[in-house]
Amino acid sequence: QSVLTQPPSASETPGQRVTISCSGSGSNIGSNSVSWYQQFPGVAPKLLIYSTDKRPSGVPDRFSGSKSGTSASLAIRGLQSEDEADYYCAAWDDSVNGPVFGGGTRLTVL
């Protein structure tokens, strides 16, 4: 059972906007920044969002992140078929001195 809670699945049609939620606690999301990862089947995760709302070079600005209290969200606007993947949230947890992850959300582009 993962420390952070994400919905197991999400779906939306191309061109639309989808949000994925991530819920934690005071020792992780409540006191540290959040990162998001995109993972395609059979390959390693890729950093998508860091420091809650920053994008690494090369990540389209269709992807955005936010946080409020002990919850965070990833939003994807202008959904494309190639966005179909698993998405994981993570946050540093002060009680373990390491990152904790969400259970992952499988995004389906209908």
Place this chain on the structure above:
Amino acid sequence: QVTLRESGPALVKPTQTLTLTCTFSGFSVSTSGVSVSWIRQPPGKALEWLARNDWDDDKYYSTSLRTRLTISKDTSKNQVVLVMTDMQPVDTATYYCARIFCSNGCRVDFWGQGKLVTVSS
């Protein structure tokens, strides 16, 4: 260009000890804010952080697995090694070596390709 690559056995028997080596390039594990971690992912399941070796040689472990894990680094070889004892079938997973960078928060910014380790007799 940052790269990490995992190496080690693909198959181990129950109760055996697993040793995985991460060989990296493009950064120094002696740089402030940098650490190398091991993260695993059982088939079809979520990511789980296991251990990290910081730039100053501090080491931290997952609470649930700390008694079975040992992490160490060899700065001269650009390698980080993870030892996991008493392997069981539930430990079957893809094991990732990854760089964690901490500046305005911490994130896993680079990942290895992963090493699938199966525990079976």
